[in-house]
Amino acid sequence: MLRIVARVAMLAGTLALGxxxxxxxxxxxxxxxxxxxAEQQPPEPPPDVKxxxxxxxxxxxxxxxxxxxxxxAVPHHEVRGPGxxxxxxxxxxxxxxxxxxxxxxIVTIKGGKIVDRRRAEADDICGSExxxxx
Numbered sequence: 001m002l003r004i005v006a007r008v009a010m011l012a013g014t015l016a017l018g019x020x021x022x023x024x025x026x027x028x029x030x031x032x033x034x035x036x037x038a039e040q041q042p043p044e045p046p047p048d049v050k051x052x053x054x055x056x057x058x059x060x061x062x063x064x065x066x067x068x069x070x071x072x073a074v075p076h077h078e079v080r081g082p083g084x085x086x087x088x089x090x091x092x093x094x095x096x097x098x099x100x101x102x103x104x105x106i107v108t109i110k111g112g113k114i115v116d117r118r119r120a121e122a123d124d125i126c127g128s129e130x131x132x133x134x
Contacts, residue, residue, distance in 0.1 A: 046075050047109045049086045050134045059114045060105055065092040073129035075109065083110035087126035088117075 049072045053060060061067040067090040075084040089104040104126045108116040120126040 043077060044082060044084065044111070046077075047084055047086075047112055049073075049075050049084075049088075049109070050132070052109055052112060052114060053086075053088055053107070054134045056114045060088055060107055060117050061090060061092065064095060065100070067092055070134050071131035072134055073126065073131050076125075078108065081110075083108050083115065085109070087120060087124070087129050087131070089120075089126070089131060 053070065053072050057067060057070065061070075070088065070090040073087040075086040078085050085106055085108050087104055088107055089102055092100040092103045094100050104120040105117050106120050106124060106126065107114050
């Protein structure tokens with residue numbers, strides 16, 4: 001009987017001490033037992049969109065589309081994430097050689113590199129942006 005009581009007491013003590021390791025940053029335990037809050041990284045400074053697009057133009061447009069009159073808009077801080085988004089448009093040619101006209105894309109820039117691009121849609125802000133040639 002004494003062994004059972006001792007094991008139960010030891011188990012309860014182990015659980016009590018083990019639970020301290022899972023205390024969050026606002027728990028009423030000593031500071032050294034609390035989890036550290038994740039530090040917010042400061043936002044990146046706005047990228048030089050003209051330079052980034054000029055250096056990585058094949059990421060935005062296919063080389064066979066022969067982009068001409070490439071223009072960029074000012075970057076906007078990404079809503080969900082640390083990066084930046086910017087609208088890019090250019091006169092493009094189709095694979096068959098016919099003119100496609102002006103096509104607009106939204107690029108995502110992180111750390112000075114284009115990490116994603118997609119075609120702009122009607123509900124995007126690209127239609128109301130002011131563009132500058134690169």
